[in-house]
Amino acid sequence: MPSLKDLRLRINSVKSTRKITSAMKMVAGSKLRRAQTAAEAARPYAARMERMLGALAASVAGMAGAPPMFAGTGSDNVHLVIVTTSDRGLCGGFNGSIVRSAKALVNDLTKQGKTVQLLFIGRKGRDQMKREYGNLVIDAYENVGRRGVTFAEADAIARRIGVMFAEGHFDVCTIVYNRFKSAITQEVTRQQLVPFPAPPVPEDVGGHAVAKAIYEYEPSEEAILAELLPRNLAIQVFRALLESNASEQGARMTAMDNATRNAGDMINSLTIRYNRTRQAQITKELIEIISGAEAL
Amino acid sequence: MAETTEFELVSPERLVMSASVEMVVIPGSEGDFGALPRHAPMITAVRPGVIDVYRGGKVSDRIFVAGGFVEVTETRVTVLAEEALAVSDLVAEEVEKRVGAAVEALQEADSDAARHLAERGLAVAHAMKDALLARKAH
Secondary structure: OOOHHHHHHHHHHHHHHHHHHHHHHHHHHHHHHHHHHHHHHOHHHHHHHHHHHHHHHHHHOOOOOOOHHHHOOOOOOEEEEEEEOOOOOOOOOHHHHHHHHHHHHHHHHHHOOOEEEEEEEOHHHHHHHHHHHHHHEEEEEOOOOOOOOOHHHHHHHHHHHHHHHHOOOOOEEEEEEEEEOOOOOEEEEEEEEEOOOOOOOOOOEOOEOOOOOOOEEEOOHHHHHHHHHHHHHHHHHHHHHHHHHHHHHHHHHHHHHHHHHHHHHHHHHHHHHHHHHHHHHHHHHHHHHHHHHHHO | OOOOEEEEEEEOOEEEEEEEEOEEEEEEOOEEEEEOOOOOOEEEEEOOEEEEEEEOOEEEEEEEEOOEEEEEOOOEEEEEEOOEEEHHHOOHHHHHHHHHHHHHHHHHOOOHHHHHHHHHHHHHHHHHHHHHHHHHHO
């Protein structure tokens, strides 16, 4: 049976915990709004890039000498898996679900006899996976998107991937990240970045099918495609980072909301216990006084 | 009113401009070209430079882009820029700083890939400086 003083101390400690979690919830909420706006602002570029790529893909389809970033290297022995998590914890199942999916993917690939390499964006993923898969880790990026994701950061990562691919370090590249659905739900998504799956040819834009509109290419299809593909890689990484960032804030907001509510419940039940104990003690003291007086 | 074409300029971070315009002059990788309404469909790369937007018979906007791509169809012109900002927003000191940083990066580059990147960065910085000088000359 805890004493009155113990109970009082516990109530105070839970109260300060509640203050922290509710402040974190507010912060996550405002960051979420910003992250969501950023994700929406990036959409037009991605959509137009996809349209252009679709038209290009249609015109180079079947042509010999398509760039390997599009057509693949012809084998799929070495896989690069990019795991996108957060740098900080306290965001519910956000990192856990990513790590689970990434582990499943790595195990699958290993079972098929493929070589797997891991690249982490975010500290939490590396921390949770390095014990089991430490020998597969190439590198980990930290503090990406600390002050909002910028395109320059995504570009730097994409360039590194591009250089690694050009030097023949891997054949297939997949990124695992949380896709933002709403503040309460995130969806773990695996997306293949290299070789990039051709987007469907956009139908009927501006009155006639784009596939039939014969574009002139300057200097040539291949040259444009060779320029466009690394850009597209950067855009895809950028999009994954933005989605992941928005998801993280959403997950943290939900987790902190739950924690705040739980702390409130705990404070209530502790207060009831505190009051009961206090009353019992007063009753006991009264009985002692009365029985002492009667004995005289 | 003169015939117009739909002009869109997007950077990875946002939609920079979307308007009906009479003509845009774009620094293509194979040379500058003007895109008018009913231009033949084409896709080309853009080198770092200034895009001139014509509305109402004169240049209404001058926008610096750090390279990218453009898709022209008969009814629209879409520019995917790596970086885009109005020429009037360029600040002399920042441009100088960027040129300096690019030169330094080029000197420090130790592999072919890094050198290639640094050269591109320097080209962008120089184009920015040219745009700035051209603005002052006007």
